[in-house]
Amino acid sequence: MHYQLEIPPRVIIGTDARTSVAQEAMNFGWSRVLVVSDPFHEASGRTSEINELLSKAGLEVSVYSGVTGEPDTEMVTRGLKQFKADKCEGIVALGGGSVIDTAKTISVLAVNDGTVQQYMGTDTVTKPGVGVIALPTTSGTGSEATRVVVIGDSQSSLKMSGRSKAYVPSVAILDYKLTMSMPKPLTAASGIDALTHAIEAYVSRQANDFTDLLALSAVRLIRNSIEHVWHDGSDEDARQDMLMGSFQAGIAFSNSSVGLVHSMSEPLGACFHVPHGLSNAMLLPAVTKFSVAGAPSRYAEIARCMDLANSSMADEECCQLLIDGLQQLNRELEIPSPKSFGIGKALYEEHIEKMAGDAAAAGSTGNNPVIPTIDQINEIYRSTYDT
Ligand SMILES: NC(=O)c1ccc[n+]([C@@H]2O[C@H](COP(=O)([O-])OP(=O)(O)OC[C@H]3O[C@@H](n4cnc5c(N)ncnc54)[C@H](O)[C@@H]3O)[C@@H](O)[C@H]2O)c1
Ligand SMILES: [Fe+2]
Missing domain, CATH: 1.20.1090.10 (Dehydroquinate synthase-like - alpha domain)
Known part of the structure; x- marks a missing residue:
């Protein structure tokens, strides 16, 4: 009997850990990055804080805050379009499980052709996606650490789940200060x-x-x-x-x-x-x-x-x-x-x-x-x- 473990290769934990996001992005050698977020974080100024940290380090930032609820195929497809149009090289996800799942799915589709549906189910992803740096803002899903995504089908409204090694984020940044605003x-x-x-x-x-x-x-x-x-x-x-x-x-x-x-x-x-x-x-x-x-x-x-x-x-x-x-x-x-x-x-x-x-x-x-x-x-x- 043997088992396999899939865990994020790099994890940064502690007070103000979020400020290391730019260094982490630079470690990948990226020059253009897609920040995936949601309307709450955009309005509260949290997204701008992350953008500034990245911009100050010389990275070009494209913000996709179209995760307006639990993610569906349309939200992923729109984010992917923006990732490609702005020639991004990697992704920073700032939000709860909805944002992180969207980011992980965009990452896989940026490298693997086809539809979201094709990459649901177990071990369906062949090539690793682009790097994802995940900053969770809820203490719940653990998506910053998992090989799992949950995406709704916009047509049928069925919830699909994907489980593949390619969905494990490259870096997880755990800064509890990002969770303080949860109601x-x-x-x-x-x-x-x-x-x-x-x-x-x-x-x-x-x-x-x-x-x-x-x-x-x-x-x-x-x-x-x-x-x-x-x-x-x-x-x-x-x-x-x-x-x-x-x-x-x-x-x-x-x-x-x-x-x-x-x-x-x-x-x-x-x-x-x-x-x-x-x-x-x-x-x-x-x-x-x-x-x-x-x-x-x-x-x-x-x-x-x-x-x-x-x-x-x-x-x-x-x-x-x-x-x-x-x-x-x-x-x-x-x-x-x-x-x-x-x-x-x-x-x-x-x-x-x-x-x-x-x-x-x-x-x-x-x-x-x-x-x-x-x-x-x-x-x-x-x-x-x-x-
Ligand atoms: N990938 C996985 O391993 C995994 C595991 C469990 C659940 N999920 C999925 O994750 C999704 C749920 O994620 P969730 O529970 O983290 O919530 P969420 O990401 O859907 O966020 C819920 C609401 O809370 C807001 N919010 C998030 N952080 C906040 C903060 N710090 N302060 C104030 N408001 C904040 C968001 O803007 C949103 O309006 C579901 O789609 C679920 O199926 C994924
Ligand atoms: Fe869950």
């Missing part, structure tokens, strides 16, 4: 996304010794900081720990896998425009309740790591405390249910069959500790509606 709902949803990555990586059928270490470390970091940072967004230590936790969780799931929470979350997000982190958070307690029987000792270890249980307790008791603890965390962080998010009961019911079919077909379902039937997935969606 409460984003802090909560992206933080639970990161926690879900860590939990699903640890209980995955693809888990290995290396991903286990990072997954448990991420669970601890996130558990110890998520409530602090939600109550007090200016808590720098907690922001730093959340960013490190989400980075570690990203490496963990990218080198093992996610599971049923993510399989069920994508269709929920696609049908009802629920942001990724939020749809994960809505599903995490119910999917955990369903899945514990497949890996009780692993879920029990997570409960202990989260200080929800202690070593003298039997696994079964720890698993129940974990389910209760995750429900309590959702309440504490004011995570809405699908109902309180505003999805009507009849409309939700109408979509369950389609969502369950898509979730059953998703690649990560087969890595869940318990592999569900379609009826069981239907039931989990139903039980999540109003909790």
Whole structure:
């Protein structure tokens, strides 16, 4: 038995790490760079700060801030067009998972001919893309470290995912100061996304010794900081720990896998425009309740790591405390249910069959500790509606 690890070759971590962006770009020998960002960062002045750092070092900068939501094929295609028109040589991504996924996909298409769809699925990319320097501004997706992109199909609105070595960024710059401006709902949803990555990586059928270490470390970091940072967004230590936790969780799931929470979350997000982190958070307690029987000792270890249980307790008791603890965390962080998010009961019911079919077909379902039937997935969606 052997396993492979794919991790960013260079990572810069710490206070004001973002100021190293120009040196990193120069290390590639680029003279023209595409900065991929979004309207929030453009308006808040963060994009200009990065542009100035790059310009002062003598680089020509082209800004693409057309990532107006979770990315789709059109956003990628427009960015690619600009990359080519402005003869850019590399990419700096400043934003959350949406911006970083867009940047990673533009990078691959800048070198590989064809459509976005051709490079979705597993190991579909042949040639490495252009260099990407990723600066995450949310503590959630871990995209700055992963071999994964999630891109919606603008025609069908289906969420596609690509998993290839070429999607691992060349440089990740982790500067928690970029995350300080996150409002409460984003802090909560992206933080639970990161926690879900860590939990699903640890209980995955693809888990290995290396991903286990990072997954448990991420669970601890996130558990110890998520409530602090939600109550007090200016808590720098907690922001730093959340960013490190989400980075570690990203490496963990990218080198093992996610599971049923993510399989069920994508269709929920696609049908009802629920942001990724939020749809994960809505599903995490119910999917955990369903899945514990497949890996009780692993879920029990997570409960202990989260200080929800202690070593003298039997696994079964720890698993129940974990389910209760995750429900309590959702309440504490004011995570809405699908109902309180505003999805009507009849409309939700109408979509369950389609969502369950898509979730059953998703690649990560087969890595869940318990592999569900379609009826069981239907039931989990139903039980999540109003909790
Ligand atoms: N590639 C991966 O490994 C991976 C993993 C999980 C999720 N994803 C994908 O990532 C996307 C979600 O990314 P996300 O959760 O980071 O959110 P996001 O990038 O979609 O951003 C959400 C909103 O928050 C704003 N925002 C971002 N940073 C901010 C900050 N510091 N202060 C204030 N506002 C800020 C953005 O402008 C946007 O309006 C989804 O498309 C999801 O499918 C990718
Ligand atoms: Fe996720």
